[in-house]
Amino acid sequence: DADVTQTPRNRITKTGKRIMLECSQTKGHDRMYWYRQDPGLGLQLIYYSFDVKDINKGEISDGYSVSRQAQAKFSLSLESAIPNQTALYFCATSLGDRGEETQYFGPGTRLLVL
Amino acid sequence: SQKIEQNSEALNIQEGKTATLTCNYTNYSPAYLQWYRQDPGRGPVFLLLIRENEKEKRKERLKVTFDTTLKQSLFHITASQPADSATYLCALGGAGGTSYGKLTFGQGTILTVHP
Numbered sequence: 618d619a620d621v622t623q624t625p626r627n628r629i630t631k632t633g634k635r636i637m638l639e640c641s642q643t644k645g646h647d648r649m650y651w652y653r654q655d656p657g658l659g660l661q662l663i664y665y666s667f668d669v670k671d672i673n674k675g676e677i678s679d680g681y682s683v684s685r686q687a688q689a690k691f692s693l694s695l696e697s698a699i700p701n702q703t704a705l706y707f708c709a710t711s712l713g714d715r716g717e718e719t720q721y722f723g724p725g726t727r728l729l730v731l
Numbered sequence: 732s733q734k735i736e737q738n739s740e741a742l743n744i745q746e747g748k749t750a751t752l753t754c755n756y757t758n759y760s761p762a763y764l765q766w767y768r769q770d771p772g773r774g775p776v777f778l779l780l781i782r783e784n785e786k787e788k789r790k791e792r793l794k795v796t797f798d799t800t801l802k803q804s805l806f807h808i809t810a811s812q813p814a815d816s817a818t819y820l821c822a823l824g825g826a827g828g829t830s831y832g833k834l835t836f837g838q839g840t841i842l843t844v845h846p
Binding site: 652662718719721722723724 | 735740763765772773774775776777780820822824832833834835836837838839
């Protein structure tokens with residue numbers, strides 16, 4: 618089984634709808650991240666969490682919110698989806714200690730907002 | 732603001748040659764730099780990490796250099812194979828301040844190795 622899973626893998630929604638993307642991990646890592654990827658722009662950090670009680674905004678948090686329900690679960694919500702939120706979304710985890718800065722990514726969720 | 736540029740959007744080489752990808756950055760003093768591989772429709776996969784006090788790291792056919800004076804990292808794949816075709820991302824990480832625990836990614840270079 619994959620260590621980092623994302624659901625759904627693909628989602629089509631309409632402008633104004635609220636949607637939630639979910640991420641679960643079995644790696645036992647404290648740190649979790651949400652990124653979006655657009656063609657030619659690389660990965661942009663939306664939100665990140667260093668433990669269950671810690672939530673931080675990334676570069677592009679406007680229009681998004683997150684919930685860290687447990688060490689293993691980190692959800693991303695689009696309160697009112699708009700077409701320019703159409704993108705590929707990735708969840709990632711890391712252990713975070715020196716020597717363990719590697720991030721482990723999920724398979725991604727492809728979102729289309731009409 | 733921090734800026735990371737990977738030398739070209741696409742790189743085409745012949746099988747058996749060495750692929751060299753470049754990552755340049757400005758307005759940043761990273762504690763370490765990482766390289767990831769991303770295949771179409773999949774999440775990035777970690778390849779190598781090099782720290783600010785290291786000049787070179789190797790892993791099998793991969794080699795990474797890090798020049799903090801030039802603010803540049805070079806990523807080499809020797810004896811390249813068609814299976815090496817993918818997008819390669821560089822990412823910078825900080826040890827403290829607002830960069831702590833986060834990675835800033837370049838836009839990626841699409842490498843195609845032709846048989």
